[in-house]
């Protein structure tokens with residue numbers, strides 16, 4: 285070294301001392317710089333728990349998942365932020381939460397800055413080529429092409445095609461429901477084994493393994509968002525993931541090769557396989573990820589909302605009456621489902637109100653593509669992750685009035701206000717909203733009608749043979765609550 289003979293151990297010792305010091309100095313400088321940038325934004329004293337994942341947090345703390353988030357907004361106001369150690373969360377250094385209508389309007393208007401969801405979320409590792417993960421990089425980007433190829437699946441022509449399939453599924457549900465109620469079961473699972481229309485053992489296993497694989501996909505997507513990269517490779521977990529991938533891939537191949545579905549029926553997967561633009565089709569990997577994206581984005585969201593709606597209907601006898609009055613005037617088995625808002629207006633409002641009270645997507649994410657200042661004072665560097673808190677908007681007294689936590693479908697009569705975004709906003713808004721209405725609103729009407737029929741019959745039989753003939757209906761409701769154990 286410059287003519288001076290420095291022993292190797294000295295160099296090694298120097299490096300051992302200086303390297304950590306240099307890294308520390310670098311992180312300190314970065315931390316200070318970040319602190320300066322974020323100085324105007326209120327921040328919680330303990331940002332940690334939020335990033336355990338809200339659902340995980342709920343499990344640990346025994347809260348409902350939404351409470352910690354609501355508490356932060358209560359403590360810190362409508363806009364606040366969090367800084368994370370960049371070396372632990374390389375894609376999510378700054379997190380900026382807002383439920384302030386003025387700031388949200390500004391975000392919506394800055395389309396060239398906030399056009400993509402953040403990179404590095406779970407979607408990017410489980411379905412990287414699907415709409416939820418792809419970034420919007422202009423009209424020629426994969427995202428834009430996928431959006432154009434997927435959009436026709438939710439057009440009138442397709443919704444009309446799905447109508448008969450939805451009502452067939454509803455029929456099957458009726459069978460399952462009735463058979464299980466008769467068997468004394470309160471759950472809606474598969475038909476009991478001895479039922480003439482029950483699936484064979486092999487088919488039952490195939491259905492169950494498909495549904496298990498779907499759950500693994502969902503839980504991996506959730507867990508991989510915000511956990512250290514290596515955690516997913518924990519052997520038992522990784523093996524489960526691999527086998528779920530195999531099961532999902534096999535099922536997709538079967539459907540695309542025509543083995544599972546009736547060829548005369550409209551098939552969303554095949555339609556996507558054939559979709560093209562100037563000869564450009566999706567590759568096999570893109571198609572697979574897009575199909576799984578539709579499954580991920582469309583299944584739990586619609587299922588949970590409809591379940592919440594059923595629960596609220598069960599809790600609110602006057603709402604049951606109105607849904608029944610609406611459905612009894614219609615031939616539910618044969619109605620076209622292109623516009624359920626027009627054909628089932630009250631049931632549509634009930635479903636919307638359930639979505640407002642129990643939003644399935646509690647926040648919408650965007651990533652800043654450039655340095656930006658919001659509200660004239662929040663200076664955010666490029667890459668900041670913005671979370672628009674839909675839950676707070678949906679439960680805001682300013683927007684909905686002092687009875688915001690009461691279940692009152694009538695408040696949806698005029699449609700929903702501008703600053704209510706259950707399906708997101710802008711170019712990245714939910715592409716499957718119309719299908720969600722068809723499935724959710726129709727199934728809600730259908731289940732209420734069919735369970736009520738059963739219970740009316742039950743009430744009739746029970747009042748003759750089991751109960752005191754003179755007993756009064758509960759809470760003025762002619763049939764008991766639909767969810768056992770939730771009678772008021």
Ligand code: HEM
Nearest residue numbers: 415581582585586589645707708709712713714715716720
């Ligand atoms: C209750 C039902 C549903 C709710 C509440 C819901 C909500 C949402 C929300 C909030 C987003 C993100 C929007 C944004 O970032 O601005 C989204 C995106 C998406 N949804 Fe839905 N969704 C539902 C049903 C469905 C269904 C049935 C499908 C399809 C089968 C679907 C497919 C998608 C896709 C593919 C995206 C990504 C769009 C893109 O980034 O280009 N969703 N949804």
